[in-house]
Amino acid sequence: MTPTISAVGLTRRYREQTALDDVTVDIESGTITGLLGRNGAGKSTFMRVVTAQEFATSGTVRVFGEDPVENDAVLRRMVFVREDQVFPDFKVRHAIRAASWFYPNWDAEFAETLLADFDLPRNRAIKKLSRGMRSALSIVIGMGARAELTLLDEPYAGLDAVARQLFYDRLLADYAAHPRTVLLSTHLIDEVADLLEHVVMIDRGRIMLDAPADEVRGSAATISGPAIAVEDFVAGRRVWHRRSIGSRTSVTVAGPLDAADKARAGALHLKLEPLSLQQLMVHTSDDTTEARATA
Numbered sequence: 001m002t003p004t005i006s007a008v009g010l011t012r013r014y015r016e017q018t019a020l021d022d023v024t025v026d027i028e029s030g031t032i033t034g035l036l037g038r039n040g041a042g043k044s045t046f047m048r049v050v051t052a053q054e055f056a057t058s059g060t061v062r063v064f065g066e067d068p069v070e071n072d073a074v075l076r077r078m079v080f081v082r083e084d085q086v087f088p089d090f091k092v093r094h095a096i097r098a099a100s101w102f103y104p105n106w107d108a109e110f111a112e113t114l115l116a117d118f119d120l121p122r123n124r125a126i127k128k129l130s131r132g133m134r135s136a137l138s139i140v141i142g143m144g145a146r147a148e149l150t151l152l153d154e155p156y157a158g159l160d161a162v163a164r165q166l167f168y169d170r171l172l173a174d175y176a177a178h179p180r181t182v183l184l185s186t187h188l189i190d191e192v193a194d195l196l197e198h199v200v201m202i203d204r205g206r207i208m209l210d211a212p213a214d215e216v217r218g219s220a221a222t223i224s225g226p227a228i229a230v231e232d233f234v235a236g237r238r239v240w241h242r243r244s245i246g247s248r249t250s251v252t253v254a255g256p257l258d259a260a261d262k263a264r265a266g267a268l269h270l271k272l273e274p275l276s277l278q279q280l281m282v283h284t285s286d287d288t289t290e291a292r293a294t295a
Contacts, residue, residue: 019205025200
């Protein structure tokens with residue numbers, strides 16, 4: 001199957017700063033892919049290049065197999081929701097009406113349901129909405145569009161935890177009913193972990209990890225217990241982090257643990273904990289980890 005997004009050697013520079021550095025990645029069709037990384041890692045730049053709001057310095061990006069730049073046929077098949085969404089001097093209902101004209105798959109009934117879910121006042125001027133309400137309006141448009149490619153760039157700015165969970169629930173339910181390609185950029189990784197089918201981690205403009213979410217969840221673990229037993233167990237493994245308190249040690253290692261490893265850990269009375277996606281991002285992007293120090 002042809003990927004929805006395909007980037008090859010994609011680089012974007014701003015004078016002395018390199019925002020994207022030789023990025024080669026495919027975003028597969030019909031998946032929810034998490035584009036994960038710290039603030040400033042390159043997530044937003046990647047999305048802006050994909051949506052032709054910025055141009056690559058070098059390399060190529062294809063969306064639905066075509067160059068998105070000045071390509072209305074491609075651009076109308078995608079919707080881009082971002083934190084700093086700019087609206088004209090509209091009321092909420094005007095923005096909803098304009099979206100219905102632009103997006104061919106627009107679902108007016110679903111959009112009205114979302115407006116009610118987020119308690120958005122249809123007749124209020126957008127400039128008078130709170131930050132959270134503006135984010136909610138962007139989410140309503142992004143989800144109501146039901147575009148073949150939905151790009152969500154940190155869309156929840158200003159939303160409280162309850163509203164964010166509502167967004168995640170509605171996104172997952174609608175994706176199940178109306179499959180499409182969703183690229184979700186976030187640094188609130190643990191909140192969205194259960195939504196993701198594929199994970200792309202980016203740091204300093206480079207792809208650090210590109211794998212199915214199920215594989216990523218089992219790709220590292222923390223082993224805790226008596227120091228001597230822990231050090232014996234992790235010997236020969238790639239160590240990301242080590243912490244000792246008295247006679248006990250916790251060591252985070254890269255690589256999956258198989259059934260034999262788990263049985264051996266049990267025999268040594270060691271505790272095994274899989275790394276969360278948030279922890280994994282920290283360890284793959286932190287220059288002070290042992291993995292970087294010994295690379």
